[in-house]
Amino acid sequence: MMQTQEVHDVIVIGSGASGGMAAWNLTRQGVDVLMLDAGTRFSRSKFWTHVKPWEWNARVDKGDFPPQFYLDTKEQPFDTPAGQPFDLVRVWGRGGKTNVWGRVALRYSDVDFAGPAKDGWEIPWPIRYSDIKPYYDRVDQFIGVCGGTDDQDSLPGSPYMLPAASPRCGERLMQKAAKSIGVSIVAGRRAVLTQAHNGQAKCHFCGSCGRGCDVGAFFNSSDYLIEPALETGKLRVMDNAVVARVLVNDEGKANGVQYFDRVTKEEHTLRARVVIVAASCIDSTRILLNSKSHAYPNGIGNSSDVIGRYLSEQIRFHMYGFLPELIGGPTQNDDGIGGEHVYMPRFNHRGAKRDYLRGFGSQFWGSGAQADAGFAKALPGFGVDFKTAVKKRYPALVALHPYGEVLPRADNRVLVDEKHLDRYGVPVSRIEYKIGENERKMAVEMYDTAEQILRAAKAEIVPFQRGHLDVAGSAIHEHGTCRMGADPKRSALNGFCQMHEVPNVFVVDGAAFTTASEKNPTLTILALAWRATDYLAQEMKSGRA
Amino acid sequence: MAVSTRRELLLSIAAAVPVAAQHEHPDTSVAVAYTTRVFSADELKTVARLVDLIIPRTDTPGASDAHVPEFIDRKLSLDAALKDRFLAGLRSFDGVLKDSDPFSMLLKGLTVDGYYTSKEGLTQELGWHGNTFLAEFEGCTHPEHQS
Numbered sequence: 001m002m003q004t005q006e007v008h009d010v011i012v013i014g015s016g017a018s019g020g021m022a023a024w025n026l027t028r029q030g031v032d033v034l035m036l037d038a039g040t041r042f043s044r045s046k047f048w049t050h051v052k053p054w055e056w057n058a059r060v061d062k063g064d065f066p067p068q069f070y071l072d073t074k075e076q077p078f079d080t081p082a083g084q085p086f087d088l089v090r091v092w093g094r095g096g097k098t099n100v101w102g103r104v105a106l107r108y109s110d111v112d113f114a115g116p117a118k119d120g121w122e123i124p125w126p127i128r129y130s131d132i133k134p135y136y137d138r139v140d141q142f143i144g145v146c147g148g149t150d151d152q153d154s155l156p157g158s159p160y161m162l163p164a165a166s167p168r169c170g171e172r173l174m175q176k177a178a179k180s181i182g183v184s185i186v187a188g189r190r191a192v193l194t195q196a197h198n199g200q201a202k203c204h205f206c207g208s209c210g211r212g213c214d215v216g217a218f219f220n221s222s223d224y225l226i227e228p229a230l231e232t233g234k235l236r237v238m239d240n241a242v243v244a245r246v247l248v249n250d251e252g253k254a255n256g257v258q259y260f261d262r263v264t265k266e267e268h269t270l271r272a273r274v275v276i277v278a279a280s281c282i283d284s285t286r287i288l289l290n291s292k293s294h295a296y297p298n299g300i301g302n303s304s305d306v307i308g309r310y311l312s313e314q315i316r317f318h319m320y321g322f323l324p325e326l327i328g329g330p331t332q333n334d335d336g337i338g339g340e341h342v343y344m345p346r347f348n349h350r351g352a353k354r355d356y357l358r359g360f361g362s363q364f365w366g367s368g369a370q371a372d373a374g375f376a377k378a379l380p381g382f383g384v385d386f387k388t389a390v391k392k393r394y395p396a397l398v399a400l401h402p403y404g405e406v407l408p409r410a411d412n413r414v415l416v417d418e419k420h421l422d423r424y425g426v427p428v429s430r431i432e433y434k435i436g437e438n439e440r441k442m443a444v445e446m447y448d449t450a451e452q453i454l455r456a457a458k459a460e461i462v463p464f465q466r467g468h469l470d471v472a473g474s475a476i477h478e479h480g481t482c483r484m485g486a487d488p489k490r491s492a493l494n495g496f497c498q499m500h501e502v503p504n505v506f507v508v509d510g511a512a513f514t515t516a517s518e519k520n521p522t523l524t525i526l527a528l529a530w531r532a533t534d535y536l537a538q539e540m541k542s543g544r545a
Numbered sequence: 546m547a548v549s550t551r552r553e554l555l556l557s558i559a560a561a562v563p564v565a566a567q568h569e570h571p572d573t574s575v576a577v578a579y580t581t582r583v584f585s586a587d588e589l590k591t592v593a594r595l596v597d598l599i600i601p602r603t604d605t606p607g608a609s610d611a612h613v614p615e616f617i618d619r620k621l622s623l624d625a626a627l628k629d630r631f632l633a634g635l636r637s638f639d640g641v642l643k644d645s646d647p648f649s650m651l652l653k654g655l656t657v658d659g660y661y662t663s664k665e666g667l668t669q670e671l672g673w674h675g676n677t678f679l680a681e682f683e684g685c686t687h688p689e690h691q692s
Contacts, residue, residue: 052676053662057619166684173690205679325690331672336682369673373661377654382599382642387670390661394671 016096019278020221021529027234036241039093047212087473095222126495135527144197148187155345177457207335252295281478310408312516321459326396334368356441360404482511497532582622616659
């Protein structure tokens with residue numbers, strides 16, 4: 001149903017880190033933005049940040065539920081081939097996954113950006129650290145990132161850090177143990193406010209960030225980007241607008257979007273001069289592939305057939321141990337800023353050449369006293385001895401979670417399934433993804449490293465199954481399906497997240513990444529989206545867009 | 546660890562009739578009512594006995610003091626596959642908890658989940674005092690832990 005209607009300057013699809021950044025940066029430069037969010041705003045006052053674990057069931061029995069952040073796959077299914085599961089986590093609603101994200105805020109370095117050009121696997125990144133560094137600096141200052149100012153080739157420091165969260169005992173001891181075998185574990189970089197910053201409240205160290213922060217003390221797109229953008233009067237947010245397609249005119253330029261109202265299921269179209277796709281990697285890719293037209297039978301901007309391909313997530317596993325210095329000791333409040341206060345940067349690019357490409361780092365969340373004792377399932381026995389064994393080990397738990405890069409491969413891909421339609425009649429995503437020999441070789445060193453650190457700490461190691469990896473998608477770090485590059489035959493976007501083929505479409509989320517790296521992507525998504533929209537604002541001012 | 550007799554343990558579990566279980570709370574003497582959704586009265590008793598063999602009452606509450614049988618009942622009511630697996634395991638259980646036995650491990654896992662997220666298990670047994678408001682987080686203050 002086509003209507004004569006208002007033509008918006010810019011439509012932003014999605015309200016997470018990338019969409020929020022695009023809207024904030026454009027509106028403050030005077031550009032009118034209409035943001036389409038697939039859900040509604042999550043109310044902070046309804047977060048269960050301070051509901052104790054034993055209170056949950058009674059509340060649910062009374063019909064009192066926490067915010068339903070996570071999209072139910074019954075509402076929005078996706079397909080995977082038999083035997084190739086993919087755990088896709090989506091948050092539809094204002095702020096998207098930043099409401100509940102892990103807050104690890106690492107800068108990529110030239111070990112990442114220049115890596116593909118050096119090792120020759122797939123295409124090079126079109127940008128280097130020097131291109132994005134000014135934007136990392138701005139993001140750090142704007143959102144507030146606490147932690148390490150130390151600098152190494154695989155993990156750049158930042159002069160703009162808020163004070164680091166003090167490591168817990170277990171983390172200190174792990175740092176010490178790792179150092180003894182030549183591995184550095186540094187202060188983490190986390191987007192949590194260890195002091196009040198830019199009008200946002202300081203963290204109160206309750207450790208329940210995963211249920212949403214009731215005071216907004218860590219970066220989330222809704223409070224930090226969208227609210228200030230709304231204050232400019234230049235932003236309008238449309239709730240419950242589930243975008244299906246980007247529409248094009250006869251000249252092959254984008255001229256709007258088609259969306260469905262999530263409540264009424266009615267179809268609508270909107271007109272725009274520029275469309276920014278920021279619906280998160282997989283959902284953005286689905287929109288692009290479903291945007292078929294005479295000009296783009298393969299999906300908008302996809303004559304190269306790269307869109308949907310090169311899906312890269314990360315491999316990950318978990319290893320646990322109990323530190324002898326802490327076994328039987330007092331229980332401390334180890335909540336801190338929630339998650340780890342330290343990080344093990346990539347080191348395998350140094351020393352002997354490995355028999356695999358790319359690298360891995362490690363996180364340490366879940367070390368110290370937790371609000372459960374799941375580790376107890378791995379302890380033997382029953383009865384008083386068992387109960388005593390659990391209690392003694394409870395304060396002594398340390399956890400390692402190594403994350404490794406997955407190489408981009410053409411056959412790791414997202415497609416749209418014309419035979420499987422969602423409730424609006426729009427084809428759903430089909431995710432075909434598996435890891436390869438390179439990742440299996442890397443996992444060997446990842447396991448060796450984690451075990452060596454625990455052995456150096458003289459830890460009692462919880463039995464593990466060597467080689468086991470989490471189900472694909474679990475890291476929630478999807479990248480690469482609309483990658484940037486210099487060559488329009490092998491990439492969909494230029495270094496400013498702008499489509500080679502359709503210059504008034506920008507894709508600013510994880511889909512734009514040329515490679516996944518081993519690092520958590522959100523800080524880089526924010527920096528890339530800021531840079532892309534600076535470029536777009538300039539193009540609009542000069543009349544080129 | 547063996548329980549007294551298999552016969553004593555394996556009570557009639559033919560009909561899963563919801564029952565109201567009354568537990569005298571050991572610390573506060575507050576009676577907590579819970580209407581079972583899956584277990585019959587006999588099953589609830591059996592499960593209570595089993596979870597107390599896994600985590601008994603010591604100077605701190607045991608698993609049934611912390612309402613772990615009710616926790617398990619609720620959990621099973623939300624997951625049909627788990628419920629079937631659990632009840633089948635319970636019916637064919639030989640009465641001896643073993644780390645090599647799938648039902649023992651299922652029960653142990655559920656007991657751990659229930660007990661160590663209960664107020665009794667978390668605060669009285671483990672001494673957890675988190676999820677609160679702190680002005681500052683000190684972290685490790687032990688000089689001997691520094692690198």
